[in-house]
Amino acid sequence: MNWDWSVVSDFMPYFRDGLLVTLQVLVIGSVVSFSLGLVWALLTRVPSRWVTWPVGAVTEFVRNTPLLVQLFFLFYVLPEWGLTFSALTTGVIGLGLHYSTYTMQVYRAGIEGVPVGQWEAATALNLPLRRTWTAVILPQAIRRVVPALGNYVISMLKDTPLLMAITILEMLGEARLFSQQNFQYTEPLTVIGIAFIVISYLASLALRALERRLAH
């Protein structure tokens, strides 16, 4: 085993660039998946089979197929359809869409977990449907699903390296670039491996703290 610290310090500028891209993708991807997931969850409650069935089929399909192939699909097919986005935008769309099918289930469980009495009270107060959702149901549902949503942030963090396959230079992409230029694989790959552990550990600590604050 030959570990060379000078390689590590040479790798640092690349590492910093990659880390910034990884975090950026993670934040935007989370926002996309959280909002799209809520939309899916609300659509599955529309009282019409013409809406619920297609939504169920599409999300089931997205959930059960590999993110990597979905990214390839978006990256190569969208331009054929005349939609040209940057690699980064395509990546964030892919990641957000894939994870929205997971967050959808989280929201659904949260909405179903709101006691029936709350619905009945809203009916008794003659609240319009819109107010029932925004003022009564969603504030309670979202509050209890925050920890579960957080888990998907960590999962998403660990899926960001896939974006390397569609030319985005996040941490793994930068490490591969550096390795190929310098023929040094051990140090860059180990450094980013440790970085992933550290980030996901910090994220899980933050989540636990958030969970404690939200608990009554």
Add this chain to the structure above:
Amino acid sequence: MTPGLWELVLRGVWVTVQLLVLSALLATAVSFVVGVARTHRLWIVRFLAGCYTEVFRGTSALVMIFWVFFVMPLLLGWQLVPLWAGTLALGLTYGAYGSEIVRGALGAVDPAQREGGIALGFTPWQRLRLVLLPQAVPEMIPPFSNLLVELLKGTALVSIMGMGDLAFSGHLVRLALQESAEIYTYILLIYFVIAFLLTRGMRGLERRLKEGVGQRPARGGGGPARPAPTGAGTGGAA
């Protein structure tokens, strides 16, 4: 799509299935060993197993694959055949997730069952084999079913290393046809069909295992599970 290109896709399906089966076997072995170790009475065993879980869950599967392909040969001086390297990386990563499932299911067995085993003078190993596992394993099947679909999706990652799996065949066909929508739709559909078959198979397995310990599986569409019949069961420490 010419027959030759379809043959390429079918060869990709075969590699994906091989990789799936091998890494699922390795992941199951890792899950049980690490999961049981996390309930061990010695703190050092629990601690080491916990470290394993944290490290392998904390890193990305793709980073693990890169590590096994590029760093391990440099450190150890020998290189694995791609299929085994992929199996090792995926099996170790998903095994770490599985170990949490095993730990959770063992923890969910009624404590009285363990105490009963102690009262009957069973050794820890007998307790595990005859009392705890037969009751815990059926509980593990639904989360393992999810994990198996995750593992199937994870196998696509090895295509980045140029292993000829389904995702990689799709890539080659795209280069040959210069047409993306068709081939990637087929590839996604094939993955979906495999995932569907897996979940179906696991549901059947769950039903059979739960019958073995006198329980009834929860219905698929959600809703509260029926309380399991109590009293003189047919399974357990018979």
